[in-house]
Amino acid sequence: MKFESQPSYSLGQRTPASREVAVGENGGNVTLVSQSALGAINRGRVLQALYDNGPKSRADLARLAGVNRTTITGIVQPMIEDQLLIEGDASPSDVKGGKPARPLYFNPDAPMLGAVLLLPGTIQTCLVALTGEIKAVAKAEFDTHGDTEAFIAVMTETLTATLSQAQQAPFGIGVASAGMIDSDNGTILTVNLAPVLTGLPLVAILQERFSLPVAIDHHPRALLVGDRWFGPGRGQQNFAAVYTGEVLGGAFFIDGKVYRGLAGSGGELGHTVVQIDGAPCNCGKHGCWETVAALPWLRKEAARMGLPHPKSITCARLVKEADEGSNAAEELLVRYTRNVAFGIVNLQQTLSLNSYVLHGDVAGGGMKAAELIRQHVEQLVVKRPGQEISITVNGIGEGHTALRGAAGLVLSSHLKLVI
Amino acid sequence: MKFESQPSYSLGQRTPASREVAVGENGGNVTLVSQSALGAINRGRVLQALYDNGPKSRADLARLAGVNRTTITGIVQPMIEDQLLIEGDASPSDVKGGKPARPLYFNPDAPMLGAVLLLPGTIQTCLVALTGEIKAVAKAEFDTHGDTEAFIAVMTETLTATLSQAQQAPFGIGVASAGMIDSDNGTILTVNLAPVLTGLPLVAILQERFSLPVAIDHHPRALLVGDRWFGPGRGQQNFAAVYTGEVLGGAFFIDGKVYRGLAGSGGELGHTVVQIDGAPCNCGKHGCWETVAALPWLRKEAARMGLPHPKSITCARLVKEADEGSNAAEELLVRYTRNVAFGIVNLQQTLSLNSYVLHGDVAGGGMKAAELIRQHVEQLVVKRPGQEISITVNGIGEGHTALRGAAGLVLSSHLKLVI
DNA sequence: AGCAGTTAGTTTGTACCTCGCACAAACTTA
DNA sequence: TAAGTTTGTGCGAGGTACAAACTAACTGCT
Known part of the structure; x- marks a missing residue:
């Protein structure tokens, strides 16, 4: 399926293949504005x-x-x-x-944006209107350890099913993916739970099949963009999105633009160290933030403290049980939110963004969890006159934020917002 | 003393008092490029x-x-x-x-830049040529607990002595100061060891007295700018400067510009937490990076291990003694550099800048210390294909880097490099 | 009803900036 | 000496934002 190109001012115009300047020395990437x-x-x-x-x-x-x-x-x-x-x-x-x-x-009838959410084993696609409305959702599963060609076939088929429902050619396609992503080159580096995706140049593949601008980024950054375009980050110039769940991740909106870091590797907060020589982490190191603020820690502590059904514990349930009078749940909730707070404190001390949007498990804890985290952060951060730190949750419609964010990736990366 | 204004293209032209846009909503800070x-x-x-x-x-x-x-x-x-x-x-x-x-x-004879380094009790001023050359250095001391007017008098006198030696009106004055600085408003918030400076609107004062553009920022950020304009950061688009000594601090150069954070409070790395519920810190919290990677920790450990003259221990001496065969010194050096590395690792995981310039005590440890830190970082960071992390020291002429950086602050802030 | 006052959006002419083309200047190579 | 190459400079074209002046539409006062 091929789509026609866009009007002259083109939302989806690709950057003119940045001229190769080989004068070198030390990069010399000065660019004048024409x-x-x-x-x-x-x-x-x-x-x-x-x-x-x-x-x-x-x-x-x-x-x-x-x-x-x-x-x-x-x-x-x-x-x-x-x-x-x-x-x-x-x-x-x-x-x-x-x-x-x-x-x-x-215009609600203007071209839409294609969005893809790629998690281990599942593909989700949809169309997103410029107003944030979601249409033509499609889902598919793929073999995480299977054949690359098979995956590409499933992906193409699912995406085609969605895009074909668009009245007009979409402006582009945005992909949010789990794992480690090289957003500069548009490739998936590794996804621990889906080896089939390792090294896949997904942007090139989709661009070729659909002749549309394609952008890819990792899951937390899509959440950030979703927050920015259609959520609590709307209109903000500086904030961070933090995702907690089985793993931890984050992404930053700095001075009015998405921060990516070199090759898009910024925001891998799960493996910042908050406990030198602490508990061992999946990554092989010790004392990563992920070892004290993700679900595995919560399950382990719930079991240790004798809470009911520790294997399926979530922040949402913890809040519920605490509200119902369980002291153990209350205590664990306080410790959990405090551990989450440490990562936010370190972010605050480092970047001073002052505004944090929570996703994933802690977001399920709603206002109560957010307020607890805010209190911990307030207490742990070095005070500065006139500084107000805001903690928001955006747990509702989780998947939708990621999908909207994937769509927003196209806007962010192809609307040259900053020089 | 008043200086004439600059030529039409003016390096030192102030931004035209950014029009008051009172449409509000949520800040509404969109600006088109004229x-x-x-x-x-x-x-x-x-x-x-x-x-x-x-x-x-x-x-x-x-x-x-x-x-x-x-x-x-x-x-x-x-x-x-x-x-x-x-x-x-x-x-x-x-x-x-x-x-x-x-x-x-x-042109070596072009107007120069005024630079001020403000540390508790001492003022240092000089002129910096656009080529980085330093001239007309002047020093003075002030009463850290004295009268504000007295301080301003000393400051004005010292700066006048330096500026009067300029052949032509300087482009502007840059101030690097210890303590907590609000670089947006040009005020010193607090300097722990010099209460006389608390709340001082230094930029306004100097602007009024000298009729020149004035920029202020905190010490680590001046080091960063010094590295960027005249040191190992020259030509780089992404790197961090890290200062270690009695306290720890840092500053970031991101995507070709100095990162400040809201109200210039980014980079306060000393109080990021690397050891939850660890040793108590001056700030009242526990387990701050500063409690394990600054000089007080080193002195304490040196004493505990029975090293000679633990009260005056430095990284430089540690390297020297290790090279001379002291196993204890070697061991402490390894632990010290490892502790320093944790802060850099957390920065790397967060921002992924890939390049770090060290100042202060560890910089005194030269190549050996840098190499040790690099090895620790390499080992502690989550590996990413094709990623190379560079650690450099810029300990030579410490004071000069800060002064050059102070001068560079004027260039950075008044040369509108980014839209 | 009529007129002044106010705000929104458009028309017209001007100033500014970068670009492409053509060209002179200066140097190397055959 | 001629051809080829690179640097640096006029000049006109094209695109963009701005200021001034204008029309359109509405309110409020007399």
């Missing part, structure tokens, strides 16, 4: 402002961006003509007098 | 490319930046006319044939 690039940048920023702030009139956008109204008109008009944006009804506005503003927002 | 800003940005990038790569011809710069040669000429010509840059002698070049290139570099 006039034409400038247009693309500003178009991207206007779109992001619309995402971040909801429907807004041209005049509002101009004020928001600190530019002339005419500039906004120039940027926005072609998008309206291409039906990416639509002009809402003239709202009477809150101020008295004056011509009523016409709010602009994304 | 035409004129673009010019300033590209001028800044060309200058940075010159810094990073040394003298280069227009043609080389054009290749380096991936732009047209004429563009470089347009940017560079006014700077030559204003004597900021000078054209070197035509070098025969390595390639065969063709008109020889005229390398461009900074």
Whole structure:
């Protein structure tokens, strides 16, 4: 299946294969900004402002961006003509007098984004509208230890089933995957529980089959992007997403952009050390954060303390049992959230992002878990005048955040938001 | 003392008091890029490319930046006319044939930068040429528990003594200070050992007295900038500077710019936790990195192990004694460097910068200490295909790196390098 | 009803920046 | 001496944002 290319301002335009500059020395990656690039940048920023702030009139956008109204008109008009944006009804506005503003927002019928969530053994695909709406969900399973060709066949089939339901060619495809991902080169490095994926150049494969821009990143970073575009991180310029469950991971939104680190390897928080020479970890080291703040620790402690059904313990159940009066559950919950807090404290001391969105198991603990973690963090962080730290949970519709985030990856990486 | 303003392209031009946009919602800090800003940005990038790569011809710069040669000429010509840059002698070049290139570099007689290093009890000031050369050093002492006015008087006097030796008005003044600094607002929040500085709006004060752009940041970040402009970080796009001594601190250069975090509070690594419920720390918590990788720990362990003169132990002496055959020194050195490594490992797992420059006590341990740390880090980090981690020391001329870094702060913050 | 005041969005002309092309200058090689 | 190569400089084209002036639409006062 092939799709036609996009309109001239193109959400999905690929970067022009960054010229090979071989003057070398030490990399020498200075790049000047050209006039034409400038247009693309500003178009991207206007779109992001619309995402971040909801429907807004041209005049509002101009004020928001600190530019002339005419500039906004120039940027926005072609998008309206291409039906990416639509002009809402003239709202009477809150101020008295004056011509009523016409709010602009994304056309619900504009092209959508393809999204893939790749976890060991399962593929989930869907279409995501620019408004965050999810459609055409499809699921499939694959043999984690099987043949690469077989996996690619299943993947292509599932994705085709989803994409074919789109009215128009999607802007692109975003993939969120478990494991270690090289997002620069678009390859899956390793997925512990799915060896079939090792070394798979998935971006190249999908780009070739579907002729669309494709972006890939690891699961926590997709959650981050999902939070940023459609969740509690909307409009924020600095925050982190933290995932806890069988493993721990994180991702950062710094100064208005997704932080990836070299080859996309930033945010592997599970194996930061919080207990020198502590308990052994799967990674072969000792005292990793993962050894004290992930589900295996929780199960082990629940068993040790004699809590019921320790093998299936979750933060959600812990909160429930604590609320029902179990002192043991309360005590374990406090210790668990404190252990989680240490990782956030270290992040805070290092990056000072001040805002954290929790996913996965602790998110299942809801407000109560978040508040406990916030208290621990507050207590453990070196105080700084005027600093407020916010901890939010985004556990509801877990899978949807990851899928929306996968879709958002395409937006983030192909809308040149930052130079 | 007042100085005249700078030429039109102005290295030291202040940002035009970022328009007050009161549309609010959630900050709404989208900013579009204007035409004129673009010019300033590209001028800044060309200058940075010159810094990073040394003298280069227009043609080389054009290749380096991936732009047209004429563009470089347009940017560079006014700077030559204003004597900021000078054209070197035509070098025969390595390639065969063709008109020889005229390398461009900074004019040694161009305006300099004022630099201040502020440590508890002492002020050090100097002038730094764009080439990194240091001139007109002045020192003074102040009463750490005294009167604010008295401190300001000493500071002004010392700085005036230095600045008055400049041939031309400096581009600006950069301040590196111990303690907790709010670099956004240009105030010193707290310096534990110098209460007189608490809450001091130093940037505003100096800006008023000297009518020059002033930038302030904390000591580790100045080291980072010093490394970046004039040291081992030159030309690098991603690296961290780590300082160890009585306290620990760090700073990051991420994607070609200095990372500050909100209100400049990023990089307070000393109080990241590496030992939950470990030894008590000055900050009131337990198991901070500072409790196992700073000098107090080293002294305590040296005493416990019966090493000679434990109160004045340093990494440098430890290396020396180990080289002379002391098994105890060797053993302590290994443990010390391992403890230092844990902090770097956590940084690496979090940000994946791959390159670390050490300052302070461990830097005194030279290559041997660096190599030991590198080995520990290598062993403790989760391996990733193709990843190389570099550990460098920059202990020589410690004070000079901080002063050069202070000067570089002005360049970094007032050369709008990133949009 | 009419007019002033206010805000939104558009039209028009201007300034600025980068790019591609053409060309002179300077040097090497045959 | 001629051909080839590289550097650096004019000049016009194309694209972008901005300022000023204009029209459109609505409120409120007389």
